[in-house]
Amino acid sequence: MSNAVSALNGKTATGPVTVQELGLTGMVTLRGDFEDEGFAAAVTQLTGLQIPDVRQFQTDGVKTVLWMSPDELLVVLPYTEVNAFVTAMNDALAGSHYLVANVSDARAIFSVSGEFATEVLGKNAPVDFEASQFVAGMVRRSRVGQVAAAYWKLDDGSFRVVCFRSVAEYVFGLIATSATAGPVGVY
Amino acid sequence: MLLLQCPYCGVNAEETELAAGGEAHLKRATVGDSDEAFEGYLFMRENKKGVHLERWRHAYGCGKWFLAARDTATLEVFGTYPAQTTEPPADVTENIRAKYPDWSWKETA
Amino acid sequence: MRRYSVFAVAREGLRYHTGWERAWRSPQPKKKYDVIIVGAGGHGLATAYYLGKNYGITNVAIIEKGWLGGGNTGRNTTIIRSNYLQDPSAAIYDKALKLYENLSQDLNYNVMFSPRGLIMLAQTHHEVRGYQRTVMANQLQGVATEWVTPEQLKKLVPIINIHGPRYPVMGGLYQKRGGTARHDAVAWGYARACSDMGMDVIQQCEVKGVRTEGGKVVGVLTTKGDIDCDKLGMVVAGHTSVLAEMAGFRLPIESVALQALVSEPIKPCMDVVVMANTVHGYMSQSDKGEMVIGGGTDSFNNYTQRGSFHHIEETVRALVETFPMVSRLKMLRQWGGIVDMTGDRSPILSKTPVDGIFVNCGWGTGGFKAIPGSGWAMAELMAKGHSPLTQEFDMFRFREGKFIDESVAAGVAH
C-alpha cells in the first residue's frame, strides 16, 4: 500500500544508544486457548513456531510469536504478509473459539540498541533490565513513562519496544532523551 | 509502593503497573434482589483494618484481574490468586492464619 | 478560663510566661455522660462545642485514642472553600466558612483564618463548563463565586504558567472568601473552649467496644474503663468502619491514604490558593513560606498513614507544569493520612441502625474546611434528632440511589 506510513515513518536517533522506529511492521493479536490442540497446531502451522512459554517469545528471524497473556499471543511478521496470515488463521480456526486481529497499525515498534541500552530503558520502566535478569528470549509488558509498553530482548542484546501508535512520539522522545542524557554506569 | 505477584504471568508487579479494584468476592445483586441487598453489593464494604481480600488488575502487564489477600494495617501480602474463584484458596488462608490464627472469611465464618 | 489577648501576652512576658494556665484539662473519665463523642479531631471537638454552645448540653466527653487533633485535622492542607456544586454540600460548607470567619473571636483562639481567596483552574472546555455551572449554582445558593479570565488569573497568581504546552489555563472559578486556616489551632481552640464549658477531653483512651441494649446505645468500653452515655457520636474518619463494626453495622466507606507535602519555605509569592484538577494538584503558601501541596489518593484500602510515592510524583509533576518555579524548590516533608471515602464521595452525617448512635464520617479528602459547619450540623442532629444541614447526608441515601455527587464539576474534591 503506497499510502501507508508507520507512526513515525522510521524516525531514528543515533548515538551510543540508537533508538529507531522500525517502520511498517506486521502485528497480529491472537487470542485463544493455548491448551487447545487445534489452536496450538494452527499457530505452529502458520508461523512455524511453537507457542512460547510464559513471558517468552519464539522467533525464526522473520516471524516472532510473543506470549502476551495466558490467552493472548502477538505475532510479529512482515507487514505485507499480515492480511494473508489473518485470513489463513481465520480459516484454520474456523468453528473454534478464538480471536484474531490485525493490530499492525495500532502499534509502533522500536529498536533500542547500543552499549547502555539497558540503562536507557531502565530510566523509564519499573523493570530489571540487568543482563542476568532480562535475558534474550524474554518478554515483559510494563510501562514506558506513563504509557503501556512491551519489551523483548533479542540474541544480539538489542531490545524491541512496542507501544500504541498514538503515543509513538512520546515514547520515542522519552527514550531518545534518556539516551542523550548518557549512561548511569551500573550495568 | 506495593509489589504484588501476578498469578497469571508471574511478574512481581509494582503498584504503578496495577489497577486496584476494591473488595473481592462480592456477590452481584440484581433484578429481584432487595434494595438492601443491592446496597450491600454496591456500597457496603468490609473496609477491614487487617486482612483484606481485594481485586487487582495487572493493567500494564498481561491485563488479567487477580485477587490478593493483604493486610491493610501492615501491607503484608498473604498471597495472590486468580480471579476465577469464589473464595480464597487454602494456601492463602493458611498464610493468613499463620498471622491471625482466628481469621475466617466472612462467607465461611 | 483566662482570655487570650495582646494584653495577656504583654503581662505574661514580664514574668517569663510562667502564669499561663492549661489550654484544656486532662481529666479521668466520669462514669456517665449525656453524650460521648468518639474522636477528638476537628469534627468531633466542633460537634461537642456546638452541643454546648447551641443546646446547653455540656455533660459531654470527647474520647480520643491518640492525641487531640492528631489525625486528619493535623495532616491536611488547610484549604477552606464552599464553592460546591450541589445544594447540600454548598449549604454545609458555606455554614462552615461563615463560622470560620468569626472562629478566632468565637473561640478566643487565633486560628489564623486567612481568606486570601481560592481559584480552581479550568484547563479544558469541559472544565470551563463545569465551573461556570458551579458559578451559576453558587449564585442561587448564596455563595459568592465568580468566573475569572486567564488574564485576571495571571494577575492574582503571577507565578502561574497560563500558556502551559499541555493544558493552557482557560479561566478559573474564584471564591474570594476562600482561603486557609491553621489546622492545629482549630482543634486546639475547640478543645480549649470545650474544656472551658466543663466537657472532658479524654486523650489516650481507645474505644474497644460499643455497648447496646435493646437496639439502643448505653455506653462504650474503653482502655480507661466502661463509660455510659445516652447518645454516642462516632467522628473518627478513616477508622469509622472499625467502630461501626463494634456497634454491629456497616458503612459505605473505604479508607485510603491521602498524601501531601511541603516545600522548604520561601518568601511570599502566592497570596491565593490554587487548585488544578485536570492535572491533579493544588498548592498554597503557608505563613511560614512553605508551599503546601496536595494531590490525589491511593486507590487501595490502607490504614498505615503512608501513601505511595508515585502519587507524590504525579502531583509534583503537575505543579511544575503549572508553576515552573516549583522545579527549583525542594520537598521538605511528605506525609499521609487515612481518609474515608463514601460511595458518592460526599460525607455521611446520620442516625444509624442503632438508636442513639450518630455517625459523622466520609469527609474523604475535604473535611478540614467543613469542621465548624459539620460540628454545628452534627450537634443539631444529635440534640434535636434532625437538621436541615444533615438531611441529605443521611447514610440511607445509598439505598435509595439519592447521591450527592460533587465529582461532576471537578475531578477531585479537596
Next chain:
Amino acid sequence: MSTRLANSGRLIDRSKPVEFKFNGKRFKGYEGDTLASALFANDQMMVGRSFKYHRPRGVVASGAEEPNALFNMGEGGRFEPNQRATTQELFDGLTIRSQNHWPSLEFDIGAVNQLFARWLPAGFYYKMFIHPRPFWKHVYEPFIRQSAGLGQVPQEKDADTYEHFYYFCDVLVVGGGIAGLAAALKEGQAGKKVLLLEQTADFGGRAVVDGVEIDGKSAEAWVQDTLAALNAMPNVTVRNRNMASGVYDHGYVLGYERLTDHLSDKSGPRHRLWRIRAGHIITATGAIERPLSFAGNDIPGVLLAAAVRDYVVNWGVSVGDRTVVVTNNDDAYRTAIILKNAGLAVPAIIDARASGAGPIAAEVEKLGIRVLKGKAIAKVKGKTRVTGVKVCLQAGEGSVIEEIACDCVAMSGGWSPVVHLWSHCGGKLNWDEDLAMFRPDPSRAPTGADGKAFVSTVGSASGYLSTADVLKDAGLEVTTNEVAAAPLEPVWLMPQGAGPKLRMKAWLDYQNDVKVSDVQLAAREGYESVEHTKRYTTLGMATDQGKLSNINGLAILSKSLDASIPNVGTTTFRPPYTPISMGAITGAARDELFQPIHKTPMFDWHDANGADWEPVGHWRRTYAYVRNGETVHDAVNREILNVRENVGTLDASTLGKIIVKGPDAGKFLDMLYTNMMSTLGVGKCRYGLMCNENGFLSDDGVVVRLAEDTWLCHTTTGGADRIHGWMEDWLQCEWWDWKVYTANVTEQFAQIAVAGPKARQLLEKLGGNMDLSKEGFPFMTYVEGKLGEFDARIFRISFSGELSYEVSVPASQGAALWAALQEAGKDLGVMPYGTEAMHILRAEKGFIMIGDETDGTIIPQDLNLQWAISKKKEDYLGKRAQERSFMASPDRWKLVGLETLDGSVIPDGSYVPAPGYNPNGQRNVQGRVTSTYYSPTLKRGIAMGLVKHGPDRMGEVIEFNREDGTMVKAKIVDPVFYDKDGEKQNV
C-alpha cells in the same frame, strides 16, 4: 577568627584553587571544600539570620544536619533558595547570597524582633491578633509572612534537566562509613547483588576523621582497601553523592543522586532520582551529635564538637583560634586533641560530669589542656560571634565562677543514631538510658510484603559508637587503638537549674528559634503530646527537620511533664531525609514529555491547517480549524454551515473501537448495553447506551455486527481503555465461563466522518468497488471494500443529521485518505470541521452527548432514551439500580429543548430557579441547561436542559440565571431543532 590552616585538609586539593562569590564579595577556596568550609576559610562567621527573631547565625555542623547555613544560590534558571552550605561542594564560579534579612546580613531591620523576644514566645500568635477581626488578613498576616519565608523565590524556568532510574538489588546498604562498607563487603562476599549509597562525595564517615587505627592500619587505608575490594566485585555497585532519601513500603527506596551540583559544567541531568527496589535494606547512616542547651548556644562560633574537628581534618580550616570544648561525654575530647595538635589553643574543656572522662583525660592532660569537671557554660558572650564563655557549676543555677575568652565553642551533648530510614515504614525505637539515645529495636522492625523485617541497621545507626563496636555490629571483629570511654551523663539543660532568663536564651531549634523556655511553656499549657509540642513551638519543623533539636526538645518536654523520655515518644519520621529537589521528583516528565499526548494519524495535517487544539482525555482533537482573520467562533460557525450546505470531514479516529467475539458475545453485549445487541443483524449498526452498575449513563456509541459471532463496539473518545477494561472485568471476574474474547483495536483504524449533502458525491469521486447508493447502502449499515486505493470500511451513520458516512481505514492510511478527501472535495466545498462544530451539529438535532447531557448522575430515562432500553431483557448492568426509589421518581429532571425568547444564548451551566427557598436558605431550583450554543443554522441560541416535569411543560416559558444576576427567558420545546423528520440524513 576562622582561617585556613597551613596544612591538613584531607579532602581539599590545594593545587586547585577556586573562586566564588558571597553577597557580591569574591572569596577563594579549594576544590574539595564545602561551601561551609570555604566560608570559614574566608573568616565569614555569620551566614544568615534566624526565622523568627532574625538572630545572627553561624555554621553549627559539618553535614546534612546543619540548620543555619542556608543560602540563595546561583542565578537565573539555576537559582535555588535554601541551599545547605555544609553539603554543597564548592565549584568555580559559584555564587551565593545570605537569606532572611533586610537590607543586609550585617544590618537587619528584622532583628528588632529580638527586642520583643520576650513577648514572642512559642504560640504567641494563637493568643494575639484576634481583634479586630479584619486585621489578621490585612495587617498581621502579611507582616508575619513577609518576615518569615527564608529563601528568595526562583523567577525563571528551570534551566536543568532531571531523570529517573529504576534499580533492583538484593541488598541496599545506605551509608559509606566503615559500617556500611563492612556490611556491603559481607553481603557482596555472600554473593548478593548489593548497592551501596553514600550521600557525600567521600567515604569513611567519622572513623577517618578521628584517625582510628583498624587492625593496625589507619582508618583511611582500611576504607580505601575495602572500597577497592567492593569495586572489584561484579555484584556490588558503589555510588557516592547519592542519598537514600526515603524508605517506602515493600522495599522501595528513593536514591537522590546529585550529578552536577558540584561542577561548574552543568551539562547533562542535574539530579537522578533512583527508584530502588531492594530485598533488604541495611541502614548504616551513622549518628548525629547533639548540641547542649545553654544560654547563647546560638551565637556564631558555637559549633558541634565533631564538626569543629571535621573542619580541621577534612578541610584544613580552624573555626577559631581559641576553642572551649563543652561536653558531657568523652568523644568531644578528641576535638580538643586535634585542635591542640593543629597548633590551636584550647583554653579549657568544660565537662559537665563531675567525674570527668576516662583514659582519654590523660591524653588531654599530657597536652596541657585544662579540664573543668562538673562545670557548665552559664552563658556565651558575644553578639555576632563568640567572644568568651561564663563558666558555672552544672549542678547549680548559673552563678558565674569564671570567664574564659575564646572565639569558638565546641559542644557535645552525646550522639543520636540516624534512625530516619529505619522509621519511615514503621520501625520502632527503644530508649537507651545509659547512652541517652533512641536505638532501633530489631524485634520491631518495619515489615515488608512477606511480613518479615526488611530494614536493619548497622554501626552507629544501631547505637554503637566506637569503631570496634561499629565493625563488630557489621560482622567484623577488629582491634583498634581506641581507649575505653567513660559513660556519658545526660545533660539536657546547662546548668541544670538554669532560671527563666537563661532558658530563654538556650536554643533548641536554631532555625525556627525554639528555646528551652518555649518547650516548657508548651508543656505548662497542656500541649503534652510530643506532636502537640512540636506543632505549638514549631520545634523540628524547619528545613533541617529537627536533626539537632528533636531529642533535646523531647528531653526538656519529658522533664517538664515529669515523664520518662520513652513515654513521651518521638514525632514521626517522614521522608525525605534531607530535602530533595522537585525537579528530581519530576524527572524527564516536563514540557513535551509532561504527559503523553495521544495523536491521531492526521495530527500533522490538522496542526498545519489552523487547528485550535482541545485536550480530550489524553488525546488532542481539533476544536476548530481557524483561518487567517477568523476568531475561533467564526471558524466554528463556518464549519457548521459548510456541513449543512456542502460537506465536511471530521477526524473521528479517537472514538474507541473494541472487537467482541465469541459464542456468548451477543449475550454479553446484552448485559453491557441497555439495548438488545444479540438481535442486531449482521452488517447492521445500532446506537447503544451503557450504564454503570449504579444505573448512570457511562458511555454510548454505535455497535456494528461484523459477523455471526463478532461485534465492533464504538466508544466515546477517551472511553476505549475504560470500556475495554470494564468488559474484561466482567468477563474475567463475573462471567468467566462465558466464551467471549475482546480486543481493543481503537488505534488500528483512522476514522473520518464525511457529512453533508455532498458527502456521497465526495466519496464517489474517490472511486472504488463499493456501492454507495441510497438503496445499495442504507442508513445504519456498513460496507467494506476499496475506496479509491484505500482499504475501507464505511458505516452509514449520522451524528449531524446530514447525509453522513464514517470511513474507517488502517491507521497507516489515515493521513493519505484525509488528504485525498480534501483534494477530491475541493470543488464540492469540502472543509474539515472540529469538535465544537460536531457538538453544535448534534445539538441542533437534539442528540445527547456523553459528558454534556450526562455528568455521572444521569440515567437514560432522564434523557427520554427509553427507546434504547430493551423491555425484553431480564437484566443489564444498571437495571437494578434504576429501579431504586429515587431513580424511579417522576420528579427527576428530564431532557427538553430550550429556545430563548430573545434569541440569545443561555449561559453555560445556567439554572432555573423555582419559587421559594429550601430550609438552608438556598434558592429552590427546577432545572438547568446541559448544552447551550449559538446555532448558525437557525441563527439563534438553542439549548438542551434538564427540567422538572419538563416534557409535560412544552411551550412553558422558564427563566435561567446569568452570572450578573439577570435572567434569560426560554421556552420549553422539543429538543430536535433541525430537520425534525430526519429527511436530510436519509437522502
